Amino acid sequence: MHALSAHLKRSKGDFSLDIEVDFIQGITGIFGPSGAGKTTLMHLLVGLEKPDEGFLKIEETTMVDTFKNIYEPARNRKVGYVFQEGRLFPHMNVRKNLLFAAKYIPKGKQVIEFEELVNLLELNNLLEKRPKQLSGGEKQRVAIGRALLSSPKLLLMDEPFSSLDVKLRRQIIPYLIKINRKFNIPMLVVSHDLPDLLSLTRELFLLKNGRVLGQGNYLDLIEQENMLDVMRGAGLMNVIQFKVEAHDKKNGLTILSNKDASEEISIEREMVLDCCQIGDEMNVSLRPEDIALTLEKIPNISIRNQLPGTILKVIQKENRNYCLVDVGFKLLISITHASLLKMELSEGKKVWCLFKSMALQTNT
Numbered sequence: 001m002h003a004l005s006a007h008l009k010r011s012k013g014d015f016s017l018d019i020e021v022d023f024i025q026g027i028t029g030i031f032g033p034s035g036a037g038k039t040t041l042m043h044l045l046v047g048l049e050k051p052d053e054g055f056l057k058i059e060e061t062t063m064v065d066t067f068k069n070i071y072e073p074a075r076n077r078k079v080g081y082v083f084q085e086g087r088l089f090p091h092m093n094v095r096k097n098l099l100f101a102a103k104y105i106p107k108g109k110q111v112i113e114f115e116e117l118v119n120l121l122e123l124n125n126l127l128e129k130r131p132k133q134l135s136g137g138e139k140q141r142v143a144i145g146r147a148l149l150s151s152p153k154l155l156l157m158d159e160p161f162s163s164l165d166v167k168l169r170r171q172i173i174p175y176l177i178k179i180n181r182k183f184n185i186p187m188l189v190v191s192h193d194l195p196d197l198l199s200l201t202r203e204l205f206l207l208k209n210g211r212v213l214g215q216g217n218y219l220d221l222i223e224q225e226n227m228l229d230v231m232r233g234a235g236l237m238n239v240i241q242f243k244v245e246a247h248d249k250k251n252g253l254t255i256l257s258n259k260d261a262s263e264e265i266s267i268e269r270e271m272v273l274d275c276c277q278i279g280d281e282m283n284v285s286l287r288p289e290d291i292a293l294t295l296e297k298i299p300n301i302s303i304r305n306q307l308p309g310t311i312l313k314v315i316q317k318e319n320r321n322y323c324l325v326d327v328g329f330k331l332l333i334s335i336t337h338a339s340l341l342k343m344e345l346s347e348g349k350k351v352w353c354l355f356k357s358m359a360l361q362t363n364t
């Protein structure tokens with residue numbers, strides 16, 4: 001069953017949006033430059049703006065069809081929406097804000113328990129406070145909690161991490177993944193921050209000028225130059241899922257594995273000390289600039305991680321060049337034009353990808 005299927009058109013001044021969206025489940029990121037139409041799309045889906053033309057179905061129920069004169073208002077759509085700026089009711093305390101949407105859900109139909117949510121989002125000490133007494137990040141956590149407590153069929157989030165600090169992002173991102181898996185609530189998440197978005201999902205819609213430029217897995221999208229251009233300004237990043245295999249206490253390392261990679265990867269233990277036990281899955285970021293390419297494995301070097309791979313694609317962009325290398329999973333590597341020429345790098349060539357343990361950042 002499709003969580004969402006829509007084809008919507010809307011013009012505002014010089015801007016026109018014409019977007020087809022279709023997705024079944026999971027978490028999908030919406031990424032695009034400022035003015036691409038991300039917020040407009042969210043507003044059309046949730047019912048805050050009306051399309052000039054088009055249709056919208058949520059779980060096969062038609063919510064909008066301009067040809068049949070159907071227009072269900074926001075309250076009938078069962079779409080949870082987390083606004084960019086939170087938008088809590090100022091006259092209610094946090095507890096009442098959280099429970100506001102939940103009170104319309106019949107007893108026993110509540111998907112997420114109040115107590116569980118409050119604990120996970122660390123809202124215990126905030127329950128009696130009014131929104132004006134909260135920081136931006138606290139407001140956003142309450143807004144996420146409130147949207148989830150309305151037991152939505154679909155959850156939309158517009159820049160949900162923009163005012164959260166790194167610690168809270170690391171806490172909330174795995175929680176959203178857990179909610180998505182446990183309760184099967186499909187999520188559409190708008191974010192300017194590509195590494196954050198990629199920690200949550202690798203499935204993206206790329207928007208530009210009110211149109212869908214591409215849809216699919218991040219690593220497939222960056223192979224296409226026009227899409228790489230859109231994403232480049234936001235900080236390209238490798239986000240890789242690993243399993244914690246062992247803690248090598250003697251050497252202060254944690255050993256990670258990726259089921260598709262040929263080699264195990266070691267990571268400095270200090271960085272993962274609190275969050276990971278053996279068997280845990282974790283997302284790790286690695287900047288394309290922090291990976292070096294060589295033509296042979298190098299013994300006696302302090303760089304601990306050396307993965308053999310094959311160049312899938314060489315992408316040349318003005319003064320920046322990238323190689324996409326298959327090491328079992330795909331790695332994007334930034335390289336100078338001089339090295340590209342000197343090493344005669346081209347598609348199909350065998351290389352080694354080198355990166356220090358310290359270059360790996362744990363996201364979740």
Ligand SMILES: Nc1ncnc2c1ncn2[C@@H]1O[C@H](COP(=O)(O)OP(=O)(O)OP(=O)(O)O)[C@@H](O)[C@H]1O
Nearest residue numbers: 012013014015032033034035036037038039040041
């Ligand atoms: N009321 C309006 N009248 C005319 N144009 C508008 C109106 N509201 C928005 N726009 C234009 O519509 C376009 C899309 O805006 P939208 O807010 O959807 O973009 P966005 O991708 O969410 O941008 P950002 O990342 O900056 O939030 C922009 O070019 C904006 O200037």
